[in-house]
Amino acid sequence: MSNRVPIIALAGNPNSGKTTVFNALTGARQKVGNWPGVTVERKEGKTRLGDGKEVTIVDLPGIYSLTANSIDERIARDFLLKERPSLVAVVLDVSNFERNLYLPLQLMELGVSRLVLVFNMMDEARAKGMDIDTEGLSRVLGVPIIPTVATKGIGIEKLKEVLALELAKKGEPSPCPLRYGEKVEGAIMALEKAIKEAKSLPQRYPTRWLAIKLLEGDQEYLAHISGTNSPGEGVLSRLTLLQEELEQEIGYDLETALVEKRFGYIKGLMGEFVKRRWDLDQRLSLSDKIDRIVTNRFLGLPIFLFLMWLTFKLTFDVGGIFLDYIDSFFGLLGDKVALLIQTTHGPAWLASLLQDGIIGGVGSVLVFLPNIFFLFLAISIMEETGYMARGAFVMDRLMHAMGLHGKSFIPMVLGFGCNVPAIMATRTLENPKDRIITILVNPLMSCSARLPIYVLFAGALFSAHQGTVIFSLYLLGVVLAIALARLFKTLFFKGEPSPLVMELPPYRMPTWKSVLFNTWHRSMIFVKKAGTIIFGTVVLIWFLASFPLGVEYASQHSIVGRLGTLLAPIFKPAGFGFWQAAVALFFGILAKEVVVGTLGTLYGTEEEKLGAMVAQHFSPLTAYAFMVMSLVYIPCIATIGVIKRETNSWKWTGFAVGYSLFLGWLLAVLIYQGGRLLGLG
Amino acid sequence: METLSHSAQDYLEAILVLTLERGQARVKEVAEFLGVKKPSVVAAVKGLVKKGLVKHEHYGYLELAPKGMALAQEIYHRHQTLFRFLHRILGIDAQTAEQDACKMEHYISPNTLERLVRFVEFVESFPDKEREPKWLSHFKRYAETGEPPPCVSDTTGGEKVKTLDQLKVGEKAVVKAVKGDPSLKKKMLVMGLVPGAELEVERVAPLGDPVSFRLKGFHLSLRKEEAKLVQVEVK
Numbered sequence: 001m002s003n004r005v006p007i008i009a010l011a012g013n014p015n016s017g018k019t020t021v022f023n024a025l026t027g028a029r030q031k032v033g034n035w036p037g038v039t040v041e042r043k044e045g046k047t048r049l050g051d052g053k054e055v056t057i058v059d060l061p062g063i064y065s066l067t068a069n070s071i072d073e074r075i076a077r078d079f080l081l082k083e084r085p086s087l088v089a090v091v092l093d094v095s096n097f098e099r100n101l102y103l104p105l106q107l108m109e110l111g112v113s114r115l116v117l118v119f120n121m122m123d124e125a126r127a128k129g130m131d132i133d134t135e136g137l138s139r140v141l142g143v144p145i146i147p148t149v150a151t152k153g154i155g156i157e158k159l160k161e162v163l164a165l166e167l168a169k170k171g172e173p174s175p176c177p178l179r180y181g182e183k184v185e186g187a188i189m190a191l192e193k194a195i196k197e198a199k200s201l202p203q204r205y206p207t208r209w210l211a212i213k214l215l216e217g218d219q220e221y222l223a224h225i226s227g228t229n230s231p232g233e234g235v236l237s238r239l240t241l242l243q244e245e246l247e248q249e250i251g252y253d254l255e256t257a258l259v260e261k262r263f264g265y266i267k268g269l270m271g272e273f274v275k276r277r278w279d280l281d282q283r284l285s286l287s288d289k290i291d292r293i294v295t296n297r298f299l300g301l302p303i304f305l306f307l308m309w310l311t312f313k314l315t316f317d318v319g320g321i322f323l324d325y326i327d328s329f330f331g332l333l334g335d336k337v338a339l340l341i342q343t344t345h346g347p348a349w350l351a352s353l354l355q356d357g358i359i360g361g362v363g364s365v366l367v368f369l370p371n372i373f374f375l376f377l378a379i380s381i382m383e384e385t386g387y388m389a390r391g392a393f394v395m396d397r398l399m400h401a402m403g404l405h406g407k408s409f410i411p412m413v414l415g416f417g418c419n420v421p422a423i424m425a426t427r428t429l430e431n432p433k434d435r436i437i438t439i440l441v442n443p444l445m446s447c448s449a450r451l452p453i454y455v456l457f458a459g460a461l462f463s464a465h466q467g468t469v470i471f472s473l474y475l476l477g478v479v480l481a482i483a484l485a486r487l488f489k490t491l492f493f494k495g496e497p498s499p500l501v502m503e504l505p506p507y508r509m510p511t512w513k514s515v516l517f518n519t520w521h522r523s524m525i526f527v528k529k530a531g532t533i534i535f536g537t538v539v540l541i542w543f544l545a546s547f548p549l550g551v552e553y554a555s556q557h558s559i560v561g562r563l564g565t566l567l568a569p570i571f572k573p574a575g576f577g578f579w580q581a582a583v584a585l586f587f588g589i590l591a592k593e594v595v596v597g598t599l600g601t602l603y604g605t606e607e608e609k610l611g612a613m614v615a616q617h618f619s620p621l622t623a624y625a626f627m628v629m630s631l632v633y634i635p636c637i638a639t640i641g642v643i644k645r646e647t648n649s650w651k652w653t654g655f656a657v658g659y660s661l662f663l664g665w666l667l668a669v670l671i672y673q674g675g676r677l678l679g680l681g
Numbered sequence: 682m683e684t685l686s687h688s689a690q691d692y693l694e695a696i697l698v699l700t701l702e703r704g705q706a707r708v709k710e711v712a713e714f715l716g717v718k719k720p721s722v723v724a725a726v727k728g729l730v731k732k733g734l735v736k737h738e739h740y741g742y743l744e745l746a747p748k749g750m751a752l753a754q755e756i757y758h759r760h761q762t763l764f765r766f767l768h769r770i771l772g773i774d775a776q777t778a779e780q781d782a783c784k785m786e787h788y789i790s791p792n793t794l795e796r797l798v799r800f801v802e803f804v805e806s807f808p809d810k811e812r813e814p815k816w817l818s819h820f821k822r823y824a825e826t827g828e829p830p831p832c833v834s835d836t837t838g839g840e841k842v843k844t845l846d847q848l849k850v851g852e853k854a855v856v857k858a859v860k861g862d863p864s865l866k867k868k869m870l871v872m873g874l875v876p877g878a879e880l881e882v883e884r885v886a887p888l889g890d891p892v893s894f895r896l897k898g899f900h901l902s903l904r905k906e907e908a909k910l911v912q913v914e915v916k
Contacts, residue, residue, distance in 0.1 A: 065871040069864040098897040099873050193704070219863055237750050241701050241757075248761070252876070255867065256859060260875040291884070291900075300887035393902050397888035400904065406891075499865050499907050500891055501872060504900035 007056050012091030014062035015505035017120040020150040021091050022059045032521040035075045050161035066106045068220040088113040095124035101266045108176035111206050115143045115174045122147045129277040137273045143174050178265050187242040194235045214239050216255045287506040300394045308413050311378040316417040322370035330363030361538035365531040368420050373523045375421040380518040384510030402482050403489035405434040415445025419639045433493045443635035444481040446474045449592040453630045456596050460611040461623040533641035574668035575622035591636050621675040625668040633664030687787040690756050692725050696743050697753035708741040762798045772821050841915045846908035853881045854913035861910040873897045
């Protein structure tokens with residue numbers, strides 16, 4: 001294994017410029033995926049260090065510490081414990097020195113790797129009047145420190161040199177210079193002894209780290225030792241006594257005391273090695289001036305809504321231009337291929353498979369790509385500038401009342417355009433519970449594909465009140481989303497708080513490189529992962545509509561037609577129990593607007609005359625029930641694909657499909673039966 | 682507990698304290714600790730072993746069985762509480778307090794003891810750990826000098842101690858303590874909300890919640906329900 005490519009992990013706080021350092025180190029040689037079992041992005045890239053040696057750089061999630069309370073921090077910690085990379089480069093925003101130094105101290109305390117500290121944003125620190133003695137600090141901490149300005153590429157070459165040097169040394173993990181004082185250290189040693197004696201305890205954690213975390217009363221580590229039998233008991237009883245004794249001594253709980261001690265140590269380092277030429281905190285920085293406007297009591301909301309409107313426009317209008325091209329390209333390609341097969345007397349089913357199945361399938365994946373690309377462009381810019389946190393700050397009150405998080409607002413608004421990018425936008429939510437609830441209720445926001453259905457039915461049967469009827473459907477979706485968000489929260493995540501403890505990072509100019517990288521990688525994730533499911537289902541439905549061989553595409557004799565006939569009685573209580581409606585709904589799974597086209601095909605009319613045809617088959621009441629059904633039932637296949645992709649769980653995906661199907665049917669039945677009782681039928 | 686004699690309780694406690702201090706407890710050490718002869722220790726330990734409270738290995742090493750450990754901890758805790766009541770609250774010197782605690786723990790009724798423990802907990806739950814409630818300082822001064830308390834209506838101990846959600850924009854404060862369920866508390870602590878940290882309320886979101894604070898040179902936002910868990914002293 002000596003020729004294995006060495007791994008260097010990259011750690012750092014969110015907004016420390018870690019991604020910029022990562023991009024500067026690896027360039028375009030990146031691979032983006034997910035950490036196993038979760039939907040947290042995992043990036044790795046290759047680079048050649050100063051001595052020409054190739055290394056793999058793994059970009060850990062942005063974290064503040066190494067607790068097990070957030071998925072990101074757990075991922076980072078477990079990666080370090082499992083992979084034991086010999087080197088960890090920690091990126092710090094030194095203009096925010098005090099909080100940023102906490103993480104490297106924790107990494108030293110974990111004690112599995114050697115550290116190199118990247119003091120990033122030295123220019124901002126200087127502008128703040130900070131003079132940092134990096135050499136002195138490096139001596140005291142016992143690790144190399146490299147000052148950088150990653151956005152301008154300053155210091156990156158030096159960093160590569162130092163990484164190569166450190167890698168060649170193959171030394172012991174960096175020791176932690178922080179000591180907690182005689183009493184606490186005594187307790188740590190006593191616990192370490194007990195841990196070492198407890199032979200049945202799995203050796204998952206370094207002993208000192210485990211002892212400290214136990215003293216802090218960390219639940220996860222307590223569970224780790226209490227799972228063992230009698231020897232572990234020894235650790236536990238020792239721990240309770242030590243804790244009680246120390247807490248009496250110190251005067252408050254040990255957890256607070258230890259964290260305070262670490263910050264106290266950092267404060268000491270600052271006093272010694274950071275000179276402040278002037279105290280800028282007294283002055284208003286540019287960032288604060290922007291915040292005065294952007295989160296202003298009166299302007300905050302309008303500015304947020306305006307930016308949402310811009311995002312919406314960019315995603316659907318600008319994206320729509322490209323979407324039309326892609327759509328017509330695949331339409332044309334399908335026609336040409338079908339024609340080619342016809343002229344060469346190939347079998348008709350093959351032409352249909354290629355045209356409607358395969359080309360249609362690929363097309364239905366790629367058709368979303370422009371929307372998704374522009375959406376992520378907007379989101380990346382908002383994230384990189386620091387606005388995203390402000391948006392959440394401004395909207396949190398409202399969203400929290402719905403049982404969601406401030407950042408849930410963006411996916412909910414985007415849902416009016418298309419649920420696929422909307423659900424992908426939930427990636428900005430850190431808390432998995434918030435994310436799952438936002439995903440589950442998102443399809444209730446009437447996407448633009450549902451509008452053609454509303455227009456057709458409302459136009460045909462409610463000509464005088466068309467606008468009101470359509471508006472009522474949008475409103476119904478929103479009301480349902482709010483009600484279900486609250487319901488799901490109490491049903492599935494009862495008692496689990498999702499607190500808001502959020503940093504508002506300083507505003508920064510985004511670098512185009514990282515904005516585009518970010519946008520590109522996220523778009524590719526959609527194509528690769530959600531694409532497979534979407535493509536597969538399109539082909540499946542083609543099969544159902546074309547077989548048995550020889551039937552007319554999607555006619556009553558095809559499998560799908562028979563299914564429709566079979567299913568029609570189920571919709572009888574909702575007032576539209578005929579096979580055409582059932583088949584149309586079935587095809588609506590492909591994309592909701594397909595309902596309109598399918599009805600056209602099945603009734604054998606062109607689109608202009610479809611309204612009149614619909615008016616013959618539906619009454620206003622059944623039409624309304626049908627529209628509500630179309631709003632609520634099963635998200636389209638592309639949405640199902642991203643739900644699976646983003647929840648990483650067939651269980652939640654199945655639930656999203658199941659609840660919406662049932663709820664849609666139930667509402668349609670209630671409306672039809674209720675309407676009949678009121679004499680509207 | 683009732684079936685255990687006073688001296689048996691003392692033995693359990695002695696074994697626990699020795700195990701804590703030296704990592705082990707031997708018959709000889711227990712004898713020295715309690716000031717009794719070795720044979721009496723052996724006899725007493727035999728009784729405890731029979732009750733399943735202590736394990737007696739060879740070479741005189743004594744170890745608490747789980748049941749004995751629980752009992753010993755309870756006794757020890759009771760002793761410590763009494764000691765704190767005498768020493769910290771009444772202001773008795775440490776040595777006397779230690780001796781009296783030893784005697785009291787055996788002779789007062791469980792009801793009185795329970796109420797005393799509650800009282801100590803109550804006094805110790807005072808949020809400001811560096812100082813004590815004002816009434817207690819007044820009492821101590823009174824005990825020493827006979828000086829009557831100044832006429833104040835203050836019962837909370839410090840009029841400036843508030844929770845973070847009560848502050849107004851522009852107010853500065855120093856963090857005193859952080860509460861909340863373990864994971865939330867940890868999250869706030871590692872973001873720098875530790876005792877002694879200075880912060881300033883910067884602004885409230887347009888809809889009235891959350892609130893943003895300047896802390897350690899960066900901006901942190903909390904909902905009011907989280908801010909309520911942070912106790913501060915207004916500057």
